[in-house]
Amino acid sequence: MRILVAPDSFKGSLTAMEVAKNIKKGINSYDSKIDVELLPMADGGEGTVQSLVDATNGEIIEKEVNGPLGNKVKAFYGLLGDQKTAVIEMAAASGLPLVPEGKKNPLKTTTYGTGELIASALDAGAQKIIIGIGGSATNDAGVGMAQALGAEILDAEEQQIDFGGGNLDKIEKINLDKLDSRLQDVEVVVACDVDNPLYGKDGAAYVYAPQKGADPEMVKILDQNLRHFNQIAIKELNKDINKIPGAGAAGGLGAGLVAFLDAELKAGVDIVLDIIDFESYLKDVDLVITGEGMLDGQSIYGKTPVGVSRSAAKKDIPVIAIAGTLGEGVEKILDYGINSYFSIIDRPAELKEIIEESPELLANLSEQIIRTIQI
Numbered sequence: 001m002r003i004l005v006a007p008d009s010f011k012g013s014l015t016a017m018e019v020a021k022n023i024k025k026g027i028n029s030y031d032s033k034i035d036v037e038l039l040p041m042a043d044g045g046e047g048t049v050q051s052l053v054d055a056t057n058g059e060i061i062e063k064e065v066n067g068p069l070g071n072k073v074k075a076f077y078g079l080l081g082d083q084k085t086a087v088i089e090m091a092a093a094s095g096l097p098l099v100p101e102g103k104k105n106p107l108k109t110t111t112y113g114t115g116e117l118i119a120s121a122l123d124a125g126a127q128k129i130i131i132g133i134g135g136s137a138t139n140d141a142g143v144g145m146a147q148a149l150g151a152e153i154l155d156a157e158e159q160q161i162d163f164g165g166g167n168l169d170k171i172e173k174i175n176l177d178k179l180d181s182r183l184q185d186v187e188v189v190v191a192c193d194v195d196n197p198l199y200g201k202d203g204a205a206y207v208y209a210p211q212k213g214a215d216p217e218m219v220k221i222l223d224q225n226l227r228h229f230n231q232i233a234i235k236e237l238n239k240d241i242n243k244i245p246g247a248g249a250a251g252g253l254g255a256g257l258v259a260f261l262d263a264e265l266k267a268g269v270d271i272v273l274d275i276i277d278f279e280s281y282l283k284d285v286d287l288v289i290t291g292e293g294m295l296d297g298q299s300i301y302g303k304t305p306v307g308v309s310r311s312a313a314k315k316d317i318p319v320i321a322i323a324g325t326l327g328e329g330v331e332k333i334l335d336y337g338i339n340s341y342f343s344i345i346d347r348p349a350e351l352k353e354i355i356e357e358s359p360e361l362l363a364n365l366s367e368q369i370i371r372t373i374q375i
């Protein structure tokens with residue numbers, strides 16, 4: 001029997017590789033003859049760099065950059081095993097956890113550090129750059145990111161505008177003549193965590209700025225500024241980016257990546273399946289085991305287990321999903337190629353306890369699954 005173990009990470013607890021290894025441990029503790037292949041997966045969110053580095057024998061590169069408030073922070077990105085593809089999580093440089101509670105203010109925060117990571121990936125020779133966006137502290141439509149790469153985003157006095165979503169209304173002109181010319185030969189693909197438009201009631205400011213510290217008045221200003229940014233992008237770059245699904249992800253960074261870098265916005269899990277050539281791993285596989293920290297009704301919208309099961313279903317390979325916890329609507333995943341699902345929780349317990357014990361719980365559950373299959 002051949003089993004492909006292709007889970008996402010259990011966020012806040014185990015990397016995807018650690019999840020996969022514990023599943024294998026449980027399977028082989030019951031039957032050491034079962035051939036188990038490990039393939040750490042991701043959907044573009046937190047953990048994507050680590051999973052793709054693990055899956056391709058790549059490396060993590062650390063880099064000090066300007067964080068959301070302009071102070072220095074330690075960030076990182078991945079250079080994959082092919083030495084040509086870089087993977088960046090914007091949150092590593094411009095994410096919400098990098099801003100202390102009392103300082104959250106999307107009028108001021110910048111994506112400059114994300115641009116510095118892109119520049120570092122170009123220095124490392126990347127020919128393709130995958131950027132996972134979401135979990136941001138910012139609402140600057142990627143203007144900081146573009147400035148870090150040489151773009152001139154100018155006010156009426158022809159000066160670079162200051163950092164932050166609160167300054168986008170000052171933009172009068174965009175000059176990309178000094179944008180890093182290496183970008184012309186590089187494909188930039190963006191894995192968005194949501195598909196909101198840039199502005200409006202469903203846009204970046206109204207939906208996500210409150211969690212970044214914006215009060216209702218600030219939300220209004222940020223939304224108007226994003227509208228202004230779109231008008232300028234139409235006038236200066238001939239690009240109407242408002243309605244592209246994902247334009248409003250990461251405070252409009254999705255829109256900025258399209259406007260400034262001609263990036264393509266896609267569902268994260270599809271990018272990952274593509275990069276690792278997932279279908280090639282399905283050859284001669286009898287069963288796929290996938291998983292994620294939480295499985296619920298939302299899992300059908302671009303989460304790893306459903307991306308994996310859709311691919312496996314095309315080849316009629318059964319899929320079992322394992323989760324830390326199961327939430328409302330989880331049964332919907334059964335319509336997407338997942339044959340059955342399980343939680344590792346084996347008794348009433350505190351979350352902290354479950355997280356601490358998750359390696360053993362994963363192994364125990366996997367052993368029980370195999371015992372059942374082999375009755």
Ligand SMILES: O=C(O)[C@H](O)CO
Nearest residue numbers: 134135136208249250
């Ligand atoms: O960063 C954000 O704004 C949210 O995660 C949505 O992308």
